[in-house]
Amino acid sequence: MDAAAEPATQANFTRERLDSLSGGLAVLVDELAHGVLVASTKGEVLHANQAARTELARREILGLHDGRLQAVDSRQERELSQALAKAEAGRRSLVSLRCGKRGRLSIAVVPLRSDRPAGPAYVALVLSRASVCDPLMLCFFARTHGLTPAEEQVLAVLCQGHSTPQAAVQLEVAVSTIRSHVRSLCAKTQSHGVRELVGLVAVLPPLGAARLLDPLH
Numbered sequence: 001m002d003a004a005a006e007p008a009t010q011a012n013f014t015r016e017r018l019d020s021l022s023g024g025l026a027v028l029v030d031e032l033a034h035g036v037l038v039a040s041t042k043g044e045v046l047h048a049n050q051a052a053r054t055e056l057a058r059r060e061i062l063g064l065h066d067g068r069l070q071a072v073d074s075r076q077e078r079e080l081s082q083a084l085a086k087a088e089a090g091r092r093s094l095v096s097l098r099c100g101k102r103g104r105l106s107i108a109v110v111p112l113r114s115d116r117p118a119g120p121a122y123v124a125l126v127l128s129r130a131s132v133c134d135p136l137m138l139c140f141f142a143r144t145h146g147l148t149p150a151e152e153q154v155l156a157v158l159c160q161g162h163s164t165p166q167a168a169v170q171l172e173v174a175v176s177t178i179r180s181h182v183r184s185l186c187a188k189t190q191s192h193g194v195r196e197l198v199g200l201v202a203v204l205p206p207l208g209a210a211r212l213l214d215p216l217h
Contacts, residue, residue, distance in 0.1 A: 033134040033208035035127030038112070041088035043069040043080070046122070051208055055127060061097050061105045062127075069125070071097055083109040087123040132159040133201045134208040141201060145188045154181040158194055159201050 026047075029036055035052030039045045044067055048056065056062055063072050071077045076097050083093045087109050095107045106128040111121070133141070138159070142152040157167040164182065168175040182194060191197045 031207050033129050033137070033206045035125075037069065037125040037127075039069055039084075039123055039125060041084050041111075041121045041123055043084055045069050052125075052127060055105070060101060061099045073097070073099070080107075083107070084123060087111040088121050129206065132161075132198065133204055134206070137204045137207055138201065141204060147185065147188060151181050151185050151188075154178060155185055155197070155201065158182075159198050164194070 029049045032049060033051060035055045036049045037045055037052045038047040045064060056064055059072055061072055063070055069080070071080045079095050079097065083095045086093045088111070090111050090113070092111065093109045095109060096104050097107065098104045108126040110124045110126065112124055135156075138152065138156055141147075142155070147155065153171065154167060157170055158164075162170060164178050165175055168178045171178070182197075185197055186192065189197060189200060191200055
């Protein structure tokens, strides 16, 4: 092989690997239960994974206007703008936006540093999950530990923050039935009580079920 051609061949090989890796990372990010967006420090959205698209399509807390990320409540827009300004200065921040229906959405705003000092400034926005555990991972957890459908249902309600009596009301069963399921859940997962049980679920990998891509408005 011509010595002069070898570096060019290696460069092409590296670009192919990077392109392949980039595509794989995009697929992985789409599997996350957390919404992830990449935007300019002016709020212009460049990429949104499936969970983020779902959040934006709801237009309850966040939305898009002419391709720019905005808080639906204009009174909270200042908080988001300030976080983006901090990111432009290289600082991270956490924003908590509120909505009457949904409660609140926490957003970690992280500056993405470029190897080129003069390059454009980008920022990653990582959204909090809507629940302790995505239904897909809860299903995997249930299968791994041999839970019955009823036990999985009880666990799902407990992971929403409900107490044993509240779970009984929601599932329309006796409190004693819920307690019986909890004893079985603890035995099968080798946990000691509801708090530890929910904690096991809370630290599962943050992967979500495949979702249809919602159009961005």
